[in-house]
Amino acid sequence: xxxxxxxxxxxxxxxxxxxxxxxxxxxxxxxxxxxxxxxxxxxxxxxxxxxxxxxxxxxxxxxxxxxxxxxxxxxxxxxxxxxxxxxxxxxxxxxxxxxxxxxxxxxxxxxxxxxxxxxxxxxxxxxxxxxxxxxxxxxxxxxxxxxxxxxxxxxxxxxxxxxxxxxxxxxxxxxxxxxxxxxxxxxxxxxxxxxxxxxxxxxxxxxxxxxxxxxxxxxxxxxxx
Numbered sequence: 151x152x153x154x155x156x157x158x159x160x161x162x163x164x165x166x167x168x169x170x171x172x173x174x175x176x177x178x179x180x181x182x183x184x185x186x187x188x189x190x191x192x193x194x195x196x197x198x199x200x201x202x203x204x205x206x207x208x209x210x211x212x213x214x215x216x217x218x219x220x221x222x223x224x225x226x227x228x229x230x231x232x233x234x235x236x237x238x239x240x241x242x243x244x245x246x247x248x249x250x251x252x253x254x255x256x257x258x259x260x261x262x263x264x265x266x267x268x269x270x271x272x273x274x275x276x277x278x279x280x281x282x283x284x285x286x287x288x289x290x291x292x293x294x295x296x297x298x299x300x301x302x303x304x305x306x307x308x309x310x311x312x313x314x315x316x317x318x319x320x321x322x323x324x325x326x327x328x329x330x331x332x333x334x335x336x337x338x339x340x341x342x343x344x345x346x347x348x349x350x351x352x353x354x355x356x357x358x359x360x361x362x363x364x365x366x367x368x369x370x371x372x373x374x375x
Contacts, residue, residue: 176314183275183299184306186314190325191332193289196258202327203261203281206233209327211319214268216247227255233263250279259283266298268316270309275300279317288332294321 178185192199202208204227212220215235222236231252237245250265259282266277275298282293296317302309325331 175318176310179306179310181306182301183297184310184313185295185297186310186317187293187295188314188318188321189294190292190321191286191289192292192325192328192330193332194328196283196285196290199283199290199292199324199328200258200261202324203227203283209320209323211323214316214319225252227252227257227261229253229255231255233265250277253278254280267296267313269304270298270302270313273300273302273304275302292321292324 175186175188176184177187194202204225206223206225207220210220210223212218215222217235217237219238222238223234224236225231225233229252232248233250233252235247235249237247239245248265249267250263252261253264254260254262261281263279263281264276265271265279266273266275267279270277277296277298280293280295280297282295284291284293294317296313298310298313322331
């Protein structure tokens, strides 16, 4: 029953974001996968964002849970840690679900999780959610990138908009838990208008994660072939 409910929510969201008024953030798509990205700006400093990020029960939507209750979420923000959910005992014992596994954690800057979310969990795909935090003069700029690839029984053209809507909902939930998103958002400026410091910081997020990836990949002096 929980699986049907979760998949139905994805299907409904897919239909909604197909409407002309929707603002999709699908930045790449092919026959074997897709990438979605969402950004937000909040007044909270990076340390507060990081603290809230570690409490998914306070911001991840219960509509995208298997139990229907956000209080069942938990997250261990160390490499190898779990973004998981308890399934209440319905008479056969307590169950649980792993939504994703932590693969990179740099406090106040970046959290990366590996996991196929929602109905994608039943497919032969991998999903990587990278959450970036960048300090700004007014608080923090946030970015969620979710990259999905592999074999799936869904059509990418159908599932990508639904997943995009789900990821967008989660970053909105995080922003709301931190006091609400700030305006203007990236892209609201008129032609020729200079970026605000917050917009510049948000644009720097790509460079920040690229730099972290580069450092992570660089061999240490004591490494040998």
